[in-house]
Amino acid sequence: MNAVGKIKPNARPFYQKYSADQLKDALRKMYLIRRFEEGAEEAYMRGLIHGTMHLSIGQEGSAVGATMALRNTDYITSTHRGHGHCIGKGADPKLMFAEFFGKEEGYCRGRGGSMHIADVATGNLGANGIVGGGLPIAVGAALAIKKQKRDDVAMCFFGDGASNEGAFHEALNMASVWKLPVVFVCENNKYGMSVSTERSMAVANVADRASAYAMPGVIVDGNSIADVEEAIAEAIARARRGEGPTLVECKTYRTRGHSRSDRNRYRSKEEIEEWKARDPIPHFEAELRAHGLATEAEVTAIRESAEAEIAAGIEFARLGTDPNPNEVTRDVYSNEAA
DSSP, X not given: OOOTTOOOTTOOHHHHHSOHHHHHHHHHHHHHHHHHHHHHHHHHHTTSSOSOOOOXXXXXXXXXXXXXXXXXXXXXXXXTTOHHHHHHTTOOHHHHHHHHTTOTTSTTTTSSOTTOOOBGGXXXXXXXXXXXXXHHHHHHHHHHHHHTTOOOOEEEEEEXXXXXXXXXXXXXXXXXXXXXOEEEEEEEOSEETTEEHHHHOSSSOGGGGGGGGTSOEEEEETTOHHHHHHHHHHHHHHHHTTOOOEEEEEEOOOSSOSSTTOXXXXXXXXXXXXXXXXXXXXXXXXXXXXXXXXXXXXXXXXXXHHHHHHHHHHHHHHTSOOOOGGGTXXXXXXXXXX
């Protein structure tokens, strides 16, 4: 093994493109996502968070790999399972927890909750409780980018289930006709709620549908941060050159149920365990060590740092400011006179 920080000469482009510090920061984001989801789940079980939530445990490689090549001025639209996308794009976990807890300090002042976090300052145009709801928003953002003659891009996250919605086909068609700078990222975790892709799709892969709209369709291992980043980086570069959209399908898996009420009766324990063995975090850790980019001590420090940040975030949210009932319509209606 080479000295830490000295990449092997035969390493794949991903490990040559980024510095050791940047790659370790990517690992830290993956751990932040994992610990955030686990912390949210625990808070829910303790009765500190109400409603439901959709956890992305197992999909961290897709969220971080997809957002690594983005600029702060690029946009994303997210999904009901969007906590990882938020963190990948630079959101502060403590403000996300405050939103979960319904506190004024939250990104949407506690009004949005788990499925509707937005952070315009980092280019996050918002998660969406409507399946496929972010697709037309991303296309609209990309049209604005093109009209303003900027070289930014809009990245749209969605799931396999959303690819069966009419909005998916309309969005891809319009983006292709107008050659808009959109990167469509499908996180295919095999199930739309409890229905498998084999039962709900007439094609084997979501990416197969790209050919109908004259755009590249790329399939990657969504549990490999390197595979995801390399495919996404090429799609982003293509969009910045004015060559139009790309559809990237990340084959991944959620090891938790669709939501907190999901009893997982539609899939076997063996299948879940098989995918747990492909967990993107330990695989990325092993790659960093193999390339001499991180020591075991550094990996441990990253893990402990993420755990401490999440614990502090939960406490911040717990002590946050409850909303004033007299302001229930604030930010709903315009304050301007008619």
